[in-house]
Amino acid sequence: xxxxxxLLRLRNIFIIILTPxxxxxxxxxxxxxxxxxxxxVILMAVHWITEALPIAVTSLLPIxxxxxxxxxxxxxxxxxxxxxxxxxxxxxxxxxxxxxxxxIHKRLALRILLLVGSEPRWLMLGLMLPTWFLSMWIxxxxxxxxxxPIANAILVxxxxxxxxxxxxxxxxxxxxxxxxxLDDVTLKVKDKEKVMEQQNNGEVNKEEYEKKNxxxxxxxxxxxxxxxxxxxxxxxxxxxxxxGGIASLTGTNPNVxxxxxxxxxxxxxxxTSPLTFxxxxxxxxxxxxxxxxxxxxxxxxxxxxx
Numbered sequence: 001x002x003x004x005x006x007l008l009r010l011r012n013i014f015i016i017i018l019t020p021x022x023x024x025x026x027x028x029x030x031x032x033x034x035x036x037x038x039x040x041v042i043l044m045a046v047h048w049i050t051e052a053l054p055i056a057v058t059s060l061l062p063i064x065x066x067x068x069x070x071x072x073x074x075x076x077x078x079x080x081x082x083x084x085x086x087x088x089x090x091x092x093x094x095x096x097x098x099x100x101x102x103x104i105h106k107r108l109a110l111r112i113l114l115l116v117g118s119e120p121r122w123l124m125l126g127l128m129l130p131t132w133f134l135s136m137w138i139x140x141x142x143x144x145x146x147x148x149p150i151a152n153a154i155l156v157x158x159x160x161x162x163x164x165x166x167x168x169x170x171x172x173x174x175x176x177x178x179x180x181x182l183d184d185v186t187l188k189v190k191d192k193e194k195v196m197e198q199q200n201n202g203e204v205n206k207e208e209y210e211k212k213n214x215x216x217x218x219x220x221x222x223x224x225x226x227x228x229x230x231x232x233x234x235x236x237x238x239x240x241x242x243x244g245g246i247a248s249l250t251g252t253n254p255n256v257x258x259x260x261x262x263x264x265x266x267x268x269x270x271x272t273s274p275l276t277f278x279x280x281x282x283x284x285x286x287x288x289x290x291x292x293x294x295x296x297x298x299x300x301x302x303x304x305x306x
Contacts, residue, residue, distance in 0.1 A: 015052040036071040085260035096138040105146040128240040135244025232303035247288035249280040
């Protein structure tokens with residue numbers, strides 16, 4: 001057991017040393033550029049999965065391996081690590097970190113919620129607007145991850161407020177009289193001695209049992225309504241994040257990738273790509289705004305009907 005434990009401790013060293021050696025037949029048995037590329041990809045995949053090397057170090061292996069096995073030059077590979085597209089990704093990541101650090105998403109959401117009120121349809125709009133705005137500048141996933149906790153806190157507060165209102169709405173009355181009159185409503189109270197006598201005799205009144213275990217239809221309806229609101233607020237955030245990502249070039253990763261491919265194609269024919277942040281924004285913002293309004297209306301119809 002002691003030897004096995006020592007071997008496990010040296011696991012990462014064995015992976016780092018043995019994996020390149022074990023994969024060497026790929027290069028020498030198939031002498032093509034594709035085989036050399038496969039060698040690098042498989043080697044990096046093993047290191048990523050096992051984390052024998054830190055992920056950041058693994059990501060830099062192509063700079064060393066590409067010229068080492070004759071696949072290309074270090075200059076060619078290095079230029080792919082930081083280009084216009086990479087800088088857009090980096091800028092979006094920095095903005096997401098800054099927004100989360102200064103709680104801008106919470107401040108924006110709470111300010112809008114204070115303006116719109118507590119009605120479900122306006123609560124939904126109050127969550128959709130900041131989600132839509134934030135998703136223009138940072139990734140959809142990051143926006144959703146920031147906004148879902150806010151929606152969850154709102155739902156918890158709604159449930160607690162409703163339960164508190166129901167508790168305060170019931171008036172506990174203790175009296176020795178057989179009859180109590182409240183605003184034209186008559187409550188008849190059984191004699192305590194008779195009730196105790198029935199309990200001691202072990203007799204169970206079917207009607208009383210059903211009354212005690214009866215769940216009012218209003219409670220069931222309110223529970224279903226609360227579930228619908230939970231679903232509505234959760235779905236509206238996820239959907240609005242996608243809608244907001246359409247508005248700007250940095251809103252979602254596919255937009256940035258399209259920008260990179262557009263630049264490559266136009267450079268190939270010695271042209272200048274017309275796709276810039278400004279042109280995309282002029283095209284994407286109106287579409288995104290229309291989709292936001294349509295999504296808000298549709299979610300109301302689907303979840304708040306009846």
